[in-house]
Structure formats: structure tokens, C-alpha cells
Amino acid sequence: MGKKVLMKGNEAVAEAAILAGCRHYFAYPITPQSELIEYMAKKMPLVDGTFLQAESEVAAINMVLGAAACGVRVMTSSSSPGISLKQEGISYIAASRLPAVIVNVTRGGPGLGNIAPMQCDYFQATRGGGHGDYYTPVLSPSTVQEFADMAPLAFEIAEKYLTPVMILGDGMLGQMMEPVEFPDAYPPQKDPSEWALGARRTPDDRHIINSLYIDPYVLQEKTETLFKVYEEIKKNEIRYETYNMDSDAKYLIVAHGTAARVAKSAVDALKEEGVELALIRPITLWPYPYDAVAEAAKGKEKVITIELSMGQMVEDVKLAVCGECPVEFIGKAGGVVFTPEEIVSLIREKIS
Known part of the structure; x- marks a missing residue:
């Protein structure tokens, strides 16, 4: 472990994501997580990464889908109203069996609410949030250190089960400063050939990413497969x-x-x-x-x-x-x- 650094929660989770190998980040500014996007804007170019401030939250989450489909570690972040706008894309990512990390620095609601800390996005986070039958693993940090530690953990869970993972913080945790210690090394990214678009599963079979199944029996089979994965997550990942x-x-x-x-x-x-x-x-x-x-x-x-x-x-x-x-x-x-x-x-x- 390295020396402790005094950091805001928003900055700590961003730094941890970079150290864990995240090289693609797409987002749109919203308080109280703006320091996270600002940190990524400064740091991503220094590690030969891609930072892009999208034109909207809807655009950002679809960029995340595209990057995940290409087999790279990708993250986005926002706060409550912005996460609401991302829900359709999160549902697509879940259905497409792609790994991605989403950080929600929750603020007061409903509506535009305010920029003060709340935990009012619990239902949205834990019940899928978007349309259809799916769940998203959700991690809840209580310290800035834990906020940082959850970035690599979220990537590991996402890649192990091929699912989007949400880190559900709040405005206080994003804004407060505490000492943070970062490990000298993080687990490497899993081989993306299991999920990346075009990867060869067999010599004659290239992986196709899709979430549209017109035949109801095919969709039923795909959804049942998805829920078998959720049962594995329930067995292995409760904390x-x-x-x-x-x-x-x-x-x-x-x-x-x-x-x-x-x-x-x-x-x-x-x-x-x-x-x-x-x-x-x-x-x-x-x-x-x-x-x-x-x-x-x-x-x-x-x-x-x-x-x-x-x-x-x-x-x-x-x-x-x-x-x-x-x-x-x-x-x-x-x-x-x-x-x-x-x-x-x-x-x-x-x-x-």
C-alpha cells in the first residue's frame, strides 16, 4: 500500500478506477459529482485514456455500452436525475451481458430536488431502475476509503458476471475529504473475449451483442439465463x-x-x-x-x-x-x- 492521501470521495473513486485499469470514461456534469468528471478530464489524457463529456446523460450511457462492447474497462458517473436518464441504457447493457461501472453520487429528490446528500435512489438502484426483468449489483460505501476500494471491486464483479455494477454513494460522501490509501497493484482485467463484440468463441462463431429478441420464447430463454447469473451473484457476492x-x-x-x-x-x-x-x-x-x-x-x-x-x-x-x-x-x-x-x-x- 502507498502513503495516505487526503482526497474528496469523488476524486478518490476516480483515481481508484484509473489505477484499476479504467481507460474509458463518458459522462455529463451534474452536482454533487462534478469533481469526479473534472478529475477524469485531467487525469485520463495522462494515462493515454479516453475522456469524453457527452452531450447528455443518454449519450454518455450509450457510449459506455459501445466501449464495453469493444472489451475495455469503462465507467460513467452522475447524480440522481442524471442516473434516471441513463436507465434505458443501463437496461440495454444488462440485457447485452456487458460489464460496466456506474457511480451515482445521490442528491435530494424527487424532481430536480437539490444538491444535498440523500439515499432516495435506493429503489431505483436495487429494483433494476429501467424497463424489463433485470437487476444491477449495487455497492454502498460509507467512507471515502471504501468508496475508492469499491471501484476495482465493481469492475471485478462486472467482468465476472458480465453485468453493469452500480456504486451508490451520496453527496456527502462525494464531497467530504478523508485519508485514502491506494494499493500498489490491482487485479488485471479479465480476458474480454468472453463478451467483446466480434470475439471468436469458436472458429466459426463470432460473438454478436444483442438485446432485441422478437421471438418471445427466445427472449424467455435469454431472461432465464440472465436470472441464473443473478442467483450466482446472490450466492457469492453478498457483503x-x-x-x-x-x-x-x-x-x-x-x-x-x-x-x-x-x-x-x-x-x-x-x-x-x-x-x-x-x-x-x-x-x-x-x-x-x-x-x-x-x-x-x-x-x-x-x-x-x-x-x-x-x-x-x-x-x-x-x-x-x-x-x-x-x-x-x-x-x-x-x-x-x-x-x-x-x-x-x-x-x-x-x-x-
């Missing part, structure tokens, strides 16, 4: 973190990303008062760690979900707990971020 789980906690906190950072502080503060809380932080939002959340909730009097939204992940928590104990929700909207003191007070209300 989560537990905190204070060995305590005699009667209550379980579930939070991800920035909300989990603040929730940890609340767990520590209440512990000093003699109130034990366990915490589980989903790192993969899809596939969701249902079994891990269910196991963590066993024997608890109550589960409390904390989100920077009006309540989206709470639905997955309820599915995981499956009625075994009550599930309560604490949320903030509009881009307002909890303070540890606020969460402590709100948790006290829920467990009193």
Missing part, C-alpha cells in the same frame, strides 16, 4: 458489516452508507449510557443480505432502520425480519443529514 453484535443488545439498528456512519456514533454514545444496540450495515444493497439481517434480528425486541430518505431500505428489512419482531423507521428527507445527537434522541423514543 455486510456488523457492529457491537456480540453485546447483549435488545435492539438492532440497520443502516447503510452515510446514515450508518452516524448510526455507529449513536450506538457508541448510547453504549456509554448503558444502552446496548447492535448494528448491521448492508454493503451490497443488491443482492441484499436478507439472511444476515434476519439472523442479526433474532431475539431482538425491535429493529430500527435509519435512512436518509422517507423509507426505502426499510421494506427490505421488513422482508428479512418477516414479522419476527417489530421494525421501526427513522428517516430524514430533503438532504438533511442526521447528527449523532439527533439519532440518539430518536432511538431513545423508539425503545422507550
